[in-house]
Amino acid sequence: MAKEEIVVPVIDLANFPAELEKLAAASTEVGCFQVINHGIPVALLSDMKETARTLFDFPEEVKQRNVNLNVIDGRYRPRNFEPNGKYHESFSIYDAALPSDVLSFCSALDVTPQQREINEANSKVITDYFGKLHGLILEMASKVVESLGLVGRSFEEWSCQARVMSYKVTSQEDIGCIAAPLHTDSSFLTVLQADECVGGLQIIDANGNFVDVDPLPGAIFVNIGDMGKVIHQFLHISNLSISLNYVCINLYMVKVWSNGRLHTVKHRVVCKKVTTRFSIGLFLLAPRDGYIGTEPAFIDAEHPKLYQNFIYNEYRKQRNKCEYKIGDLALRGFKADQEAI
Ligand SMILES: O=C(O)CCC(=O)C(=O)O
Numbered sequence: 001m002a003k004e005e006i007v008v009p010v011i012d013l014a015n016f017p018a019e020l021e022k023l024a025a026a027s028t029e030v031g032c033f034q035v036i037n038h039g040i041p042v043a044l045l046s047d048m049k050e051t052a053r054t055l056f057d058f059p060e061e062v063k064q065r066n067v068n069l070n071v072i073d074g075r076y077r078p079r080n081f082e083p084n085g086k087y088h089e090s091f092s093i094y095d096a097a098l099p100s101d102v103l104s105f106c107s108a109l110d111v112t113p114q115q116r117e118i119n120e121a122n123s124k125v126i127t128d129y130f131g132k133l134h135g136l137i138l139e140m141a142s143k144v145v146e147s148l149g150l151v152g153r154s155f156e157e158w159s160c161q162a163r164v165m166s167y168k169v170t171s172q173e174d175i176g177c178i179a180a181p182l183h184t185d186s187s188f189l190t191v192l193q194a195d196e197c198v199g200g201l202q203i204i205d206a207n208g209n210f211v212d213v214d215p216l217p218g219a220i221f222v223n224i225g226d227m228g229k230v231i232h233q234f235l236h237i238s239n240l241s242i243s244l245n246y247v248c249i250n251l252y253m254v255k256v257w258s259n260g261r262l263h264t265v266k267h268r269v270v271c272k273k274v275t276t277r278f279s280i281g282l283f284l285l286a287p288r289d290g291y292i293g294t295e296p297a298f299i300d301a302e303h304p305k306l307y308q309n310f311i312y313n314e315y316r317k318q319r320n321k322c323e324y325k326i327g328d329l330a331l332r333g334f335k336a337d338q339e340a341i
Contacts, residue, residue: 007205008213009033011222016143024147031265032203032223034216035140035191040132042218045193048129051122052278055091056166058109065108068094068101071161071285072316079168087167087179087271096130096162096282103127130162133282137191140222141284144189144262158188159285167200167269167277179277180269183325185225186316187283192221198277204266213267225283226315226327227292228262264327286312305336 009026011019014037026033055063060078068074071094079089093105106123110116141155167179179200194201196215203223205211213221269277286292293309319330 007211008203008221010216010219011035013037013039013139020143020147023143027144027147027224027228027262029206029263030203031263032213032221032267034213034219034221035136036216036219038136038220040129040136040220044125044129044132045218047125048193048280049195049278051125051129052164052166052280053276054118054122055109055164056089056276058115062109062111062115063091065111066091066105067108068092068161070094071159072313072320074161084178084181087169087174087177088165088269089168090163090165093130093162093164095159095288097134097158097160099127099131102130102162129280130282133162133191133193133280134160136220137189137282137284140191141189144224144228148262155188155284157288159288161187161283161285163281163283165279165281167271167279169271169274169277172274174271175274177271178268179271181324182266182268184264184266184327185223185283186227186319186325186327186330187225187285188227189284190223190225190281192223192279192281194221194279195277198273198275200269200272200277201279202268202270210268223265223267224262226264226319226331227286227312228264266326307331307334308336310334 007030009022009030011023011026011033013019013035023033063076063078066076071092074092074094076092077085077088077090080086082088091105093102095101103123106119106126110119137160138155141158142153145153169175169179182204192201194213194215196217196219199212199214201213201215201221202210203213215221290312291309292307292312292315294305294307315330315334318333319325319327322329
């Protein structure tokens with residue numbers, strides 16, 4: 001495929017079920033897509049970006065108060081936190097699916113009366129925003145699974161981590177440098193408001209080429225993460241073992257039966273402009289009890305279990321030990337034919 005071709009599909013959320021087949025192709029072959037008509041008001045997207053700007057302007061000691069102890073990497077990361085992290089700074093909210101946790105994130109940053117005043121306005125935007133983004137991630141996860149033939153699956157009980165990110169590029173010499181190294185996400189699914197004014201997000205396409213994701217104004221970028229790879233296995237569906245909507249079987253079973261698997265996309269961020277770039281991501285991580293497993297109903301002789309059941313945080317620990325945050329490396333120790341690490 002030539003580099004000029006559009007490789008990141010656009011999914012119109014107002015056009016379902018007609019888009020299901022396109023969604024299946026995007027999720028199994030490309031591993032990402034941009035979603036339009038997602039229902040999050042454009043004004044809220046730009047308010048959230050402005051709010052992000054004010055959060056990063058807070059003094060360092062205030063930003064350091066952002067700590068979530070119950071998830072690995074659940075805290076504010078200053079620039080240079082990681083060896084390649086010269087440009088990158090981020091806040092974390094866990095569990096951003098819960099309005100109470102989102103509010104705790106906001107109040108943790110109230111230190112001075114002035115910050116409290118700023119945060120009152122910020123809190124409203126942040127809680128509205130993550131309420132809507134959570135609704136979208138649930139809808140997209142269900143639709144991705146439905147596109148492969150499994151109808152009515154809910155991800156309501158899954159925890160989510162949010163990251164509010166900034167990449168500060170101050171010199172022309174930095175253009176072309178890596179702002180976030182190549183990685184896969186530790187989530188099942190990620191929804192991301194990328195900075196449409198700056199760009200810089202790149203994915204690896206089927207031919208191993210880096211391709212720019214040019215954000216469409218107002219669109220949300222969605223990508224499949226490592227847990228999608230593990231859980232894809234429950235999508236190898238036996239028509240004997242579950243009851244499926246018959247229309248879905250007809251339309252999508254061929255894909256599921258032949259080479260149906262979610263594709264975990266590798267991506268990175270490069271410096272494009274001398275400015276500060278903001279992006280906001282929500283990561284659908286794992287069921288709240290922390291266990292990731294393959295549903296027994298979907299394992300059969302032709303589709304043996306690829307991964308052991310494991311605890312999500314154990315996988316995150318392994319991932320942190322890997323020099324490159326690429327899922328295949330972190331998941332090695334969880335293959336079904338191996339002893340757990
Ligand atoms: O900032 C971006 O556009 C991408 C962020 C990213 O790759 C991530 O959070 O996994």
